[in-house]
Amino acid sequence: xxxxxxxxxxxxxxxxxxxxxxxxxxxxxxxxxxxxxxxxxxxxxxxxxxxxxxxxxxxxxxxxxxxxxxxxxxxxxxxxxxxxxxxxxxxxxxxxxxxxxxxxxxxxxxxxxxxxxxxxxxxxxxxxxxxxxxxxxxxxxxxxxxxxxxxxxxxxxxxxxxxxxxxxxxxxxxxxxxxxxxxxxxxxxxxxxxxxxxxxxxxxxxxxxxxxxxxxxxxxxxxxxxxxxxxxxxxxxxxxxxxxxxxxxxxxxxxxxxxxxxxxxxxxxxxxxxxxxxxxxxxxxxxxxxxxxxxxxxxxxxxxxxxxxxxxxxxxxxxxxxxxxxxxxxxxxxxxx
Ligand code: TXA
Ligand code: MG
Numbered sequence: 001x002x003x004x005x006x007x008x009x010x011x012x013x014x015x016x017x018x019x020x021x022x023x024x025x026x027x028x029x030x031x032x033x034x035x036x037x038x039x040x041x042x043x044x045x046x047x048x049x050x051x052x053x054x055x056x057x058x059x060x061x062x063x064x065x066x067x068x069x070x071x072x073x074x075x076x077x078x079x080x081x082x083x084x085x086x087x088x089x090x091x092x093x094x095x096x097x098x099x100x101x102x103x104x105x106x107x108x109x110x111x112x113x114x115x116x117x118x119x120x121x122x123x124x125x126x127x128x129x130x131x132x133x134x135x136x137x138x139x140x141x142x143x144x145x146x147x148x149x150x151x152x153x154x155x156x157x158x159x160x161x162x163x164x165x166x167x168x169x170x171x172x173x174x175x176x177x178x179x180x181x182x183x184x185x186x187x188x189x190x191x192x193x194x195x196x197x198x199x200x201x202x203x204x205x206x207x208x209x210x211x212x213x214x215x216x217x218x219x220x221x222x223x224x225x226x227x228x229x230x231x232x233x234x235x236x237x238x239x240x241x242x243x244x245x246x247x248x249x250x251x252x253x254x255x256x257x258x259x260x261x262x263x264x265x266x267x268x269x270x271x272x273x274x275x276x277x278x279x280x281x282x283x284x285x286x287x288x289x290x291x292x293x294x295x296x297x298x299x300x301x302x303x304x305x306x307x308x309x310x311x312x313x314x315x316x317x318x319x320x321x322x323x324x325x326x327x328x329x330x331x332x333x334x335x336x337x
Contacts (some may be wrong), residue, residue, distance in 0.1 A: 004165040005024040005314045014312050016133035016167045019212050023051050025162075027141045027155040028119040028128055029169025031196065032093045034137030034155045034295070035064070036163065040074070046107045046137055052162040053062065054144040059228045060110035060176070061137040062095050062118050062178070066129040069115050074135055076101045076121055080185045084205050091121035093178040093196040095134050097227075112229055118178055124169040140177055141166075147235050147294040147329070151211075154298060175291035179229060182212060192227035194289065194321040215324050216315075218332040234328040237297040239264070239305040241330040245312040246337035250275070252336065255309050259266065262306030268294060271311065286319035293322055297329060 002275055006012035014024050019321055020037055023045040028037040036052060038045035040063045050057060063074060069088040076099045085096065100115035107113050120126065129136050140148040141155045149155045152168035159166065179195030179202075187207035191199060194215055202209045212231040225231055239262075244251050255265050255277045265277055269284035282296045283289040300308055312334070313322040327334065 001161060001162045001164070006165050006167045008167070008169050012167065013124060014131055015129050016165060017128050019164050020045075020128065020132040020136060022032065024164040026128075026164055027050055027149075027152065027159055028136075028138065029167060029168030030045065030064075030123055030125045030138075031150070031173045032120075032123045033175070034141040034143040034152065034166075034173050035125075035136075036159070037064070037138040039132070040135040040137035041103055041105065042106050042335065043105045043107045048163075048188055048253060049137065049139065050107075052138060052159060053142070054092075055139060056144070056232065057107075058110045059139075059232065060112055060114075060116065061108050061139050062110055062116040062180075063104060063108065063121050064136040064138055066126055066257055068117075068119050070135070071098070074098060074103050074115060078135065079186075081183060081206060082185060083191070085120070085181075085189075085202070088205050089197050089201070090119040093120070093121075094118065095178045095180045097180065097182040097192070097258075098254065103135075109313070111227075114182075115153060116180060119312065121158065122169060122173075124167060128167070130225055139212055145232070145234065145236055147237060147297040148177060150291075150294050154294075173291070175294060176318070176325060179321070182226060184208075190226065193229065194318075194324050196318050197320065198253055198317045199320065200317060211320075215320070216327065224292040235294070235297070235325045236331070237294055237301045237305075237308075237330050239300050240307045241297075241310060241326070241333070242308065243310050243312045243326050243330045243334045244337070245334060247276070248311070250337040251309070258307075258309070263302065264300060264303075264305040264308045266300070266308055268311055270302045285318050286314060286322060288320050289313050289322045293325060
């Protein structure tokens with residue numbers, strides 16, 4: 001099967017919605033990254049999503065809705081705090097984990113009795129959900145383990161021949177996946193995966209925001225985790241990634257000492273001057289770094305990088321999301337100078 005490339009116009013958007021309603025899998029644009037969408041209630045369609053990605057069956061899919069008011073149809077209890085958070089952050093890059101009901105099959109929830117609910121803000125995604133009449137289950141549209149796709153071209157590269165269509169909705173705005181949270185008592189949430197809705201932003205609505213330790217630390221084999229995605233190797237290009245926390249001068253010295261064929265650096269915008277080694281840049285501040293990170297990791301593979309030294313981002317604000325993705329891409333290999 002050839003994968004159709006659909007455009008951002010009403011006929012193509014309608015067609016994509018029809019495909020999803022008919023049990024097909026479609027690559028769809030969101031404001032975070034591209035997703036691999038299917039009818040969340042259709043077990044057969046959801047199985048096709050897992051197969052296309054090569055995703056472990058115990059890693060649950062996020063369920064996307066056109067409006068937060070639809071959450072009652074797929075959950076068995078909605079905390080008061082979820083309503084408050086939805087008022088402030090929906091639509092947008094926030095996923096809230098809540099108890100699911102029987103309309104979400106176990107295949108979709110990876111065998112858990114909870115479901116992650118998200119209301120995306122991308123207008124194309126919003127229209128597709130609304131026109132399909134479905135709750136749309138969608139993981140990121142990459143091959144499992146590879147960096148998430150931030151353009152239709154990335155999705156095509158990973159999924160051509162495996163899914164019915166991809167809708168081109170332009171470059172993803174945020175560039176990292178949504179913030180995933182669960183509820184911890186009446187006024188507290190736990191961040192399971194950091195994203196563009198930051199700890200600082202959540203604190204404007206919640207009394208307490210707990211950062212799950214697995215966000216910055218490797219979880220031991222067989223360890224019990226709050227979110228199955230924490231267990232798996234993630235976001236890894238083919239190149240070996242090494243994260244470096246140091247000054248620019250120490251970074252340059254380290255790269256120089258280890259320089260050779262296939263060695264590259266990924267540095268901040270503004271670092272280039274006086275940096276004499278092969279490199280790409282990934283932004284000057286945390287939002288730009290989030291926007292460019294996955295694109296750059298894919299580019300490094302395209303240019304044949306084998307070993308990449310990366311300047312570690314700040315962990316403030318959305319920087320925590322960038323750091324979390326990079327430390328996984330690096331297999332937790334960090335050099336601190
Ligand atoms: O921005 C996003 O969230 C993108 C776009 C397409 O919406 N989707 C995405 O999905 O990143 P995925 O499947 O690549 O990552 C979802 C993460 C996984 O780490 C998964 O383990 C976690 O969310 N997750 C989903 N449902 C969960 C649940 N019920 N309990 C705990 N963690 C859950
Ligand atoms: Mg993913």
